[in-house]
Amino acid sequence: MKKIIVLGLSAALLAGLAGCGSDPEYSSGSSSAQETSQASQSSNEADTDFKVSVDDAINAYQEAYPDSDITSIDLEKSLGNYVYKIEGVDDDKEYELRVDANTKAVSKEREENLDTEDQAGVKRTEDKLDLQDLLSIKQVSDIAEEHVGNGKATDWSLDKEDGTTYWEVKVTNGNEETEVKIDAQSGEVLETDVDD
Numbered sequence: 001m002k003k004i005i006v007l008g009l010s011a012a013l014l015a016g017l018a019g020c021g022s023d024p025e026y027s028s029g030s031s032s033a034q035e036t037s038q039a040s041q042s043s044n045e046a047d048t049d050f051k052v053s054v055d056d057a058i059n060a061y062q063e064a065y066p067d068s069d070i071t072s073i074d075l076e077k078s079l080g081n082y083v084y085k086i087e088g089v090d091d092d093k094e095y096e097l098r099v100d101a102n103t104k105a106v107s108k109e110r111e112e113n114l115d116t117e118d119q120a121g122v123k124r125t126e127d128k129l130d131l132q133d134l135l136s137i138k139q140v141s142d143i144a145e146e147h148v149g150n151g152k153a154t155d156w157s158l159d160k161e162d163g164t165t166y167w168e169v170k171v172t173n174g175n176e177e178t179e180v181k182i183d184a185q186s187g188e189v190l191e192t193d194v195d196d
Contacts, residue, residue, distance in 0.1 A: 050075075050082060050101040054137055054158070057084035057099040060106050065095050071127040073158040075101060075137065089114065089124050129158060130165040133185050140187070144169035144180040147189050151178065158184060166190055 054073065061070060068090040075084050082101035087094065096110035114123055135143075141153035151173030158167055165184040170177055181191040 050137065052084070052099060052101045052104045054084070054134060056104065057086060057101075058131060060099045060104065061086040061088060061097050064097055064106065064108065065090070068093075068095060069124050069128040070131065071123070071129060071160075073129070075156040077154075085109075089118075089127065091121050091124060092119055094123070127160060129160050130185070134158075134165075135167065135182070135184055135187055140167040140169050140182050140184075143182055143187055143189065144171050144178075147180055147192065148173070148178045151176070164190070 054075070057073065058070065065088055068088040070086060070088045071094075072087045073084060074086075075082060077083075078098075084099040084101060086097045086099065088097075089095070093111060093113055095108075098107045098109055099105070137156055140156065144153050145151065148171045151171040153169050154172045155170040156167060158165065160166070167182045167184050169180050169182060171180060177195045179193045179195070180189060182189055
């Protein structure tokens with residue numbers, strides 16, 4: 001009796017597998033490539049649709065470290081999920097906090113003393129970001145994608161150089177990556193760097 005059930009299940013499994021392999025829509029080598037491409041496309045389409053906005057992430061950081069200033073924000077994929085990595089300083093220490101872009105789960109990553117030459121507000125004054133009237137992830141993604149002409153925004157960094165707070169957006173199109181620096185308040189494209 002057991003042999004009949006096992007043989008019956010084996011035959012049904014083989015018939016099911018054979019049926020999957022005979023789908024005329026896919027040739028034998030292109031099925032996984034098309035599925036990978038479709039998965040990549042659908043994950044790229046959702047890249048700017050995060051449940052946690054950059055303002056939410058900033059607020060989470062400020063709740064954890066209320067007497068410090070933010071010096072950089074990165075939004076990048078980590079273990080399959082997008083995470084905000086926020087760094088900041090006060091007069092004596094530097095901090096790093098991570099905020100999950102979909103669940104808002106917060107984890108404190110690092111807290112350490114500043115080097116002597118960066119203490120007493122030196123690093124704080126030099127690196128403090130201007131967080132007023134920031135363009136959203138969606139806005140800078142649209143600007144960067146339109147500027148590049150094709151591809152999807154996949155990584156975002158908020159930083160400061162020569163007194164200007166800017167978004168650096170990585171736009172990926174196949175193997176080609178283009179980094180676009182955008183003024184974080186005005187939306188002006190400041191610089192473009194293509195890496196293929």
